[in-house]
Amino acid sequence: MQPLPLSSIAVTHPPAKLNLFLELIGKRNDGYHDIDTVMVAIDWRDQLRVQQTETAGVQLSVQWMPSLQIIADELGVDPESERGQSLLGIPDDSRNLVHQALTRFAARFGLTTGFSCHLAKSIPAGAGMGGASSDAASALLCAATLSGVPHDHPDLAVLAAELGSDIPFFLGNSLTPWTAARAQGRGERLTPVTLSTQLNTVVLFPPQSLSTAKIYSESSISDVPQLADTFVEALETGDLTSITSHMCNRLQEPASKIAPQIDEMLKSMWHHGLRGCQLTGSGSACFGLAESPIRASRLASQLRSQYSAIKQRGDGSHADRQTLPTARVVAANSVLVPAGIQVE
Numbered sequence: 001m002q003p004l005p006l007s008s009i010a011v012t013h014p015p016a017k018l019n020l021f022l023e024l025i026g027k028r029n030d031g032y033h034d035i036d037t038v039m040v041a042i043d044w045r046d047q048l049r050v051q052q053t054e055t056a057g058v059q060l061s062v063q064w065m066p067s068l069q070i071i072a073d074e075l076g077v078d079p080e081s082e083r084g085q086s087l088l089g090i091p092d093d094s095r096n097l098v099h100q101a102l103t104r105f106a107a108r109f110g111l112t113t114g115f116s117c118h119l120a121k122s123i124p125a126g127a128g129m130g131g132a133s134s135d136a137a138s139a140l141l142c143a144a145t146l147s148g149v150p151h152d153h154p155d156l157a158v159l160a161a162e163l164g165s166d167i168p169f170f171l172g173n174s175l176t177p178w179t180a181a182r183a184q185g186r187g188e189r190l191t192p193v194t195l196s197t198q199l200n201t202v203v204l205f206p207p208q209s210l211s212t213a214k215i216y217s218e219s220s221i222s223d224v225p226q227l228a229d230t231f232v233e234a235l236e237t238g239d240l241t242s243i244t245s246h247m248c249n250r251l252q253e254p255a256s257k258i259a260p261q262i263d264e265m266l267k268s269m270w271h272h273g274l275r276g277c278q279l280t281g282s283g284s285a286c287f288g289l290a291e292s293p294i295r296a297s298r299l300a301s302q303l304r305s306q307y308s309a310i311k312q313r314g315d316g317s318h319a320d321r322q323t324l325p326t327a328r329v330v331a332a333n334s335v336l337v338p339a340g341i342q343v344e
């Protein structure tokens with residue numbers, strides 16, 4: 001593969017993930033846990049545009065889609081407040097995983113050129129939805145496309161695993177694109193899982209980010225950890241009752257101790273008729289499954305009006321937004337990873 005001209009722009013839409021099954025197998029000496037998890041990619045996506053630059057280095061700009069104010073309103077936070085900034089402030093420097101991915105890519109492949117990159121965020125951060133990881137995997141694939149590196153180059157998988165445990169899932173496998181995969185080890189050992197049916201999910205993100213490291217540090221390992229084999233078999237049947245009866249997430253308990261809104265949110269999701277409601281990853285987002293895409297969007301709009309920051313009281317006045325629970329609510333279907341890359 002030849003490098004593309006510097007004028008080329010690689011564009012892609014990194015998807016979020018949900019953990020349908022997550023068990024802790026053991027604590028390792030390197031500070032990580034061995035896990036057994038099954039992840040599915042969904043069509044709640046960011047957007048990433050990457051272009052090569054003549055000079056070395058990475059320039060990154062970040063914005064919220066459709067706008068910071070609209071997302072802040074959905075969550076009922078002031079974007080200028082400390083709380084708003086901790087929830088919605090996305091770094092545009094070397095703390096951003098996209099920046100790290102492009103910097104390491106350039107070093108690994110000995111590039112003399114650099115990258116300029118625009119990231120439009122929609123996936124909540126600190127939600128357990130792998131947004132930053134997905135952005136980083138997409139950045140590696142965009143950089144590879146622009147510099148003429150094949151997507152199945154083994155160094156890409158090495159870089160992905162070095163950057164974070166969830167990133168190999170989002171990098172995918174150019175030979176076997178997957179919707180769902182089982183991830184073991186610390187998350188980097190992947191096996192594609194057959195999903196016989198599209199999953200229709202409704203995802204709720206409360207206005208509280210959770211730190212993955214903190215949730216793992218508060219977790220405990222069962223005396224008899226359950227492996228994902230039975231769940232994978234259920235997923236392969238495509239039968240929703242069988243799938244939901246084997247779902248679990250061992251990180252839900254520590255996450256809901258730190259963020260009690262999680263339990264309230266899950267209760268309300270069950271009450272509305274969603275199935276298999278649970279936390280994704282290390283939270284704070286929760287999701288449930290619906291029987292069809294139409295039912296998922298109907299339940300999402302009911303939940304959205306319940307969690308809307310601005311509500312009317314019976315007397316027509318606005319209720320106090322600070323005292324009401326709020327959340328972003330999105331209906332999303334399962335999709336393939338890796339996401340395709342278009343060149344403009």
Ligand SMILES: C[C@](O)(CO)[C@H](O)COP(=O)(O)OP(=O)(O)OC[C@H]1O[C@@H](n2ccc(N)nc2=O)[C@H](O)[C@@H]1O
Pocket residue numbers: 019022031032033034035037039128130133163164165166167185186187212213216281282
């Ligand atoms: C919770 C999940 O999202 C489930 O898919 C992942 O296990 C987390 O993956 P991630 O966000 O890519 O996490 P990393 O950036 O690799 O690690 C962040 C921190 O989480 C903890 N961590 C992460 C993964 C793992 N298997 N065991 C851990 O104990 C470690 O303290 C680590 O320092």
Ligand SMILES: Nc1ncnc2c1ncn2[C@@H]1O[C@H](COP(=O)(O)OP(=O)(O)OP(=O)(O)O)[C@@H](O)[C@H]1O
Pocket residue numbers: 089090091095096097098119124125126127128129130131132133135136166210212281282283
């Ligand atoms: N590209 C990015 N997008 C969003 N957050 C980023 C990005 N790069 C770095 N971050 C930082 O990473 C933190 C959260 O990242 P991320 O969205 O992956 O968390 P998460 O949803 O909990 O994911 P995971 O499921 O991997 O635990 C935020 O505090 C944010 O400041």
